[in-house]
């Protein structure tokens with residue numbers, strides 16, 4: 391059984407802050423500071439260009455990928471890390487479309503994160519072959535899977551509501567109709583148990599700055615199912631995905647397996663930070679994380695509904711259908727969130743009216759949940775959100 395008291399001591403959270411936004415940016419794991427300092431001083435400073443070999447910088451994307459693979463039910467050698475999630479979405483979708491070149495529909499849902507949809511739109515234009523992006527409501531996805539669809543592209547956990555798609559059921563339905571699947575695990579990796587191999591997912595991507603605590607701008611990951619890895623077409627054919635980058639061949643030959651999804655030079659310092667951030671997962675069982683996070687979310691929902699009845703639950707009530715976040719709606723959601731942040735309770739706001747709170751037992755416990763609801767009640771009962779400063783929108787919300 392995981393001891394979450396121990397894992398909490400591994401994160402740097404400022405005094406007086408209740409941090410409920412790890413679903414957007416995870417907090418700083420303490421070991422990261424030392425590791426980055428070592429990478430800078432000993433590796434970059436001491437080894438200079440030799441570090442690509444002697445410090446293992448060149449093989450980091452696959453090594454860190456293997457550590458993430460373990461958390462998402464993927465076999466070793468099937469995940470590689472680098473670039474941003476938007477780029478990885480593009481690559482996975484392009485490779486998936488190439489596998490189903492006789493069809494033209496990309497099916498997604500209105501709960502998907504905008505960048506995934508934007509990248510699909512851009513790819514459609516670049517391909518210029520008449521693909522269409524078909525969007526349906528999340529609950530209509532299953533019924534919309536048919537033999538016209540080339541690729542089903544979904545984010546497993548809805549960034550706004552936390553609603554959780556059943557990956558195994560939707561992937562099986564997709565495969566029965568000859569549809570290739572692309573799963574975005576941005577809000578799932580490190581939040582709940584994911585079983586890519588068990589679900590027989592074709593492609594998956596995700597970011598590492600949320601529940602994996604890799605830091606702002608931490609590189610993304612991509613998974614390619616082993617049976618596709620030797621034939622998947624990497625749309626972004628950069629030299630690091632080449633079979634032999636240092637042969638400096640004038641034409642591209644894809645590298646072995648998932649390595650072909652690498653593009654350019656790996657972000658060595660960010661990868662070192664991420665590698666150190668992943669250490670905490672060596673001590674925890676994902677099933678324990680899930681059990682504890684569901685309990686924290688349930689507790690939060692119960693307390694908010696009892697004490698702040700003017701807020702309307704926007705997340706599924708059933709913990710099995712929810713990720714690791716809880717959202718409530720209120721027309722003054724933005725100002726309410728600013729008032730909370732001002733009082734040390736950090737969640738976030740998503741337009742038009744969603745107050746979003748992420749819970750992870752790695753550093754959040756029952757006391758923080760109760761403390762956050764106390765502050766929320768004070769803000770609501772006292773109308774403390776109704777100040778001009780709380781209505782002014784910041785650049786990043």
Ligand SMILES: Cc1ncc(COP(=O)(O)O)c(C=O)c1O
Nearest residue numbers: 474475476503505545549574576
């Ligand atoms: C589902 C999803 N996809 C993509 C992104 C962002 O991608 P990127 O890391 O390229 O900014 C996010 C959050 O920022 C997200 O929640």
Ligand SMILES: Nc1c(O)cccc1C(=O)C[C@H](N)C(=O)O
Nearest residue numbers: 413414415503549550576740786
């Ligand atoms: N990636 C982000 C960023 O660069 C700035 C601000 C927020 C983010 C986020 O991660 C947003 C997040 N994906 C969301 O679910 O809203």
